[in-house]
Amino acid sequence: MNNRTEIKTLGEFGLIKRLTEGMKMKQASTVVGVGDDAAVLNYHAVSDKGDQRTLVTTDLLLEGVHFNLEYVPLKHLGYKACVVNFSDIYAMNGTPTQITVGLGISSRFSVEDLDELYSGIRLACEKYGVDLVGGDTCASMNGLTIAITCLGTASEQDIVRRNGAKVNDLICVTGNLGTAYMGLQLLERERIAMQGKMQNGSEIKAFEGREYLLERQLKPEARRDIIEALRKAGIHPTAMMDISDGLSSELMHICTQSNVGCALYEDKLPIDYEAAALAEEMNLNIVTCALNGGEDYELLFTCDLEDYEKLVPLDDVYLVGHITKAEYGTILIGRNGEELPLRAQGWNAFNS
Amino acid sequence: MNNRTEIKTLGEFGLIKRLTEGMKMKQASTVVGVGDDAAVLNYHAVSDKGDQRTLVTTDLLLEGVHFNLEYVPLKHLGYKACVVNFSDIYAMNGTPTQITVGLGISSRFSVEDLDELYSGIRLACEKYGVDLVGGDTCASMNGLTIAITCLGTASEQDIVRRNGAKVNDLICVTGNLGTAYMGLQLLERERIAMQGKMQNGSEIKAFEGREYLLERQLKPEARRDIIEALRKAGIHPTAMMDISDGLSSELMHICTQSNVGCALYEDKLPIDYEAAALAEEMNLNIVTCALNGGEDYELLFTCDLEDYEKLVPLDDVYLVGHITKAEYGTILIGRNGEELPLRAQGWNAFNS
Numbered sequence: 001m002n003n004r005t006e007i008k009t010l011g012e013f014g015l016i017k018r019l020t021e022g023m024k025m026k027q028a029s030t031v032v033g034v035g036d037d038a039a040v041l042n043y044h045a046v047s048d049k050g051d052q053r054t055l056v057t058t059d060l061l062l063e064g065v066h067f068n069l070e071y072v073p074l075k076h077l078g079y080k081a082c083v084v085n086f087s088d089i090y091a092m093n094g095t096p097t098q099i100t101v102g103l104g105i106s107s108r109f110s111v112e113d114l115d116e117l118y119s120g121i122r123l124a125c126e127k128y129g130v131d132l133v134g135g136d137t138c139a140s141m142n143g144l145t146i147a148i149t150c151l152g153t154a155s156e157q158d159i160v161r162r163n164g165a166k167v168n169d170l171i172c173v174t175g176n177l178g179t180a181y182m183g184l185q186l187l188e189r190e191r192i193a194m195q196g197k198m199q200n201g202s203e204i205k206a207f208e209g210r211e212y213l214l215e216r217q218l219k220p221e222a223r224r225d226i227i228e229a230l231r232k233a234g235i236h237p238t239a240m241m242d243i244s245d246g247l248s249s250e251l252m253h254i255c256t257q258s259n260v261g262c263a264l265y266e267d268k269l270p271i272d273y274e275a276a277a278l279a280e281e282m283n284l285n286i287v288t289c290a291l292n293g294g295e296d297y298e299l300l301f302t303c304d305l306e307d308y309e310k311l312v313p314l315d316d317v318y319l320v321g322h323i324t325k326a327e328y329g330t331i332l333i334g335r336n337g338e339e340l341p342l343r344a345q346g347w348n349a350f351n352s
Numbered sequence: 353m354n355n356r357t358e359i360k361t362l363g364e365f366g367l368i369k370r371l372t373e374g375m376k377m378k379q380a381s382t383v384v385g386v387g388d389d390a391a392v393l394n395y396h397a398v399s400d401k402g403d404q405r406t407l408v409t410t411d412l413l414l415e416g417v418h419f420n421l422e423y424v425p426l427k428h429l430g431y432k433a434c435v436v437n438f439s440d441i442y443a444m445n446g447t448p449t450q451i452t453v454g455l456g457i458s459s460r461f462s463v464e465d466l467d468e469l470y471s472g473i474r475l476a477c478e479k480y481g482v483d484l485v486g487g488d489t490c491a492s493m494n495g496l497t498i499a500i501t502c503l504g505t506a507s508e509q510d511i512v513r514r515n516g517a518k519v520n521d522l523i524c525v526t527g528n529l530g531t532a533y534m535g536l537q538l539l540e541r542e543r544i545a546m547q548g549k550m551q552n553g554s555e556i557k558a559f560e561g562r563e564y565l566l567e568r569q570l571k572p573e574a575r576r577d578i579i580e581a582l583r584k585a586g587i588h589p590t591a592m593m594d595i596s597d598g599l600s601s602e603l604m605h606i607c608t609q610s611n612v613g614c615a616l617y618e619d620k621l622p623i624d625y626e627a628a629a630l631a632e633e634m635n636l637n638i639v640t641c642a643l644n645g646g647e648d649y650e651l652l653f654t655c656d657l658e659d660y661e662k663l664v665p666l667d668d669v670y671l672v673g674h675i676t677k678a679e680y681g682t683i684l685i686g687r688n689g690e691e692l693p694l695r696a697q698g699w700n701a702f703n704s
Contacts (some may be wrong), residue, residue: 044395135368310669
């Protein structure tokens with residue numbers, strides 16, 4: 001009888017490690033392979049910014065897993081599918097330049113549906129200055145599949161990876177955390193409520209006053225503004241990644257890859273008040289949502305303690321902790337000073 | 353009421369045209385966008401072959417549409433998923449260098465299954481000297497999704513597109529045509545036969561003597577050897593693409609993009625005798641299979657009439673026709689000299 005190991009026992013990162021272990025890079029042009037927000041290739045862009053390296057990242061979005069078309073408009077989906085890739089390039093301190101789009105489409109979708117999806121893709125490309133250069137469009141048996149690969153550029157000295165955090169570095173996050181997750185909870189609650197109400201013939205409950213939560217879930221933006229602000233302020237992060245699977249999980253990646261520990265302060269976490277109010281109403285712990293809710297697409301970065309003065313004036317950047325020695329572990333300091341080990345519950349697609 | 357246009361009324365290429373129409377390229381690094389085997393980007397690889405451009409291509413493979421795991425071993429699938437992308441890069445007269453792999457995996461699959469899939473991916477990367485540099489691995493609701501993007505390099509003067517065919521150019525194909533399609537017919541026939549036999553408890557019918565047909569379907573190779581042979585012979589094709597959707601459809605693409613016509617000779621089409629024998633047995637027209645069967649991953653190219661003498665000594669390259677003025681149309685010349693318009697039945701995934 002064959003052995004059978006369930007994928008969820010390894011998790012996404014354990015699985016990737018197992019599958020790619022021991023692979024030797026053969027091309028001189030491969031600088032960084034699997035294991036960061038994007039791969040780094042030694043292809044040089046001719047640009048007014050000087051000699052540039054090429055970055056590559058890829059994301060797969062599957063209907064029923066990553067999105068529910070009952071409440072996600074196709075235009076928003078197209079936009080988001082692009083932005084999550086741009087976010088990975090910014091997280092390397094790069095600039096996204098080109099995408100390819102692979103689409104698997106079931107017969108449920110019409111040409112007009114795809115016009116909608118593409119209007120979102122076009123809008124994202126327009127806004128972020130990215131070119132759509134290729135793709136593959138085919139029929140699918142079930143639902144919609146979107147596979148986007150994004151190329152970008154960065155000069156060699158600008159590139160920020162996950163492995164450069166040093167003891168005493170400051171830990172910063174941008175925007176607010178857990179908001180996209182609360183937006184999803186709201187959409188899910190209304191979806192279920194609407195099913196009941198449609199049977200009763202009554203009205204659809206409005207999202208009034210909560211548009212921001214929906215926007216964070218349905219139409220996230222990549223933090224190009226932060227990358228530009230950091231550059232202008234002369235801050236070069238020592239490590240950086242985007243927060244797509246929740247802060248806990250991402251911070252633990254940086255700590256593992258940099259071989260350091262961290263102290264994260266619960267009371268420093270930036271939380272949106274609408275998100276907090278909804279969490280209260282839904283009986284959820286907003287700190288847990290901020291630590292483990294996915295899809296915020298904010299940036300998490302570490303920088304040298306000496307950059308503190310430069311950090312303070314920056315809009316929408318929050319100091320949430322500091323890097324420690326590896327022996328200290330990855331610790332969350334609660335409101336009363338209690339020390340709790342961080343847990344990477346994350347948004348593990350294999351457990352849901 | 354909303355208008356609804358079915359995707360099959362446009363077909364894959366009509367759809368892509370509609371979706372990408374009027375998109376303006378914003379990046380100076382974008383040289384060629386949508387519409388060829390691969391996009392061409394102005395990123396320069398440092399190489400002993402001199403200044404190189406970067407090529408990008410992407411392919412989506414969906415279970416139930418592109419492959420049936422009842423008879424496709426996962427290792428072969430991984431190998432093929434890579435090779436079909438390499439083939440697109442060779443079809444630009446380039447060299448594949450890096451891939452990213454996006455995988456959507458349902459809970460039906462075990463870690464051991466993915467080990468198998470990856471052993472094929474590793475083998476293909478090893479054989480073709482390509483690095484796996486990134487990916488995205490996530491759960492799926494239904495079956496297996498494989499999204500591969502491949503980068504490659506070519507010097508600017510080497511790149512061959514689809515739009516350079518000129519009147520009187522020779523039309524050449526490599527290998528043989530329709531064989532992968534006959535391999536698929538054989539596998540499908542045996543699958544159906546096996547279902548019946550398993551109910552009867554009798555034995556599985558063997559594929560003896562037909563291994564080549566199966567290999568062409570299950571483990572195709574990209575024609576790196578031809579690209580090298582052409583270079584060595586000093587032949588620079590005027591137009592080229594790989595034959596993934598059938599010769600008719602591909603040749604019509606070259607004619608449309610080059611604004612020319614063609615005369616293709618039925619009796620010149622390279623056909624494998626095993627494939628012909630099986631077609632006879634299954635009551636299929638082997639010429640139709642050669643013209644419209646997909647997945648051969650051979651090369652179709654045109655070259656200057658002056659290259660004729662250099663072409664003759666090349667192994668596995670067959671002269672099948674010549675390019676004409678556009679007014680002549682795209683014509684198949686039958687065995688008895690009759691002229692028939694080529695039809696791009698192709699392998700249109702939206703009609704099946």
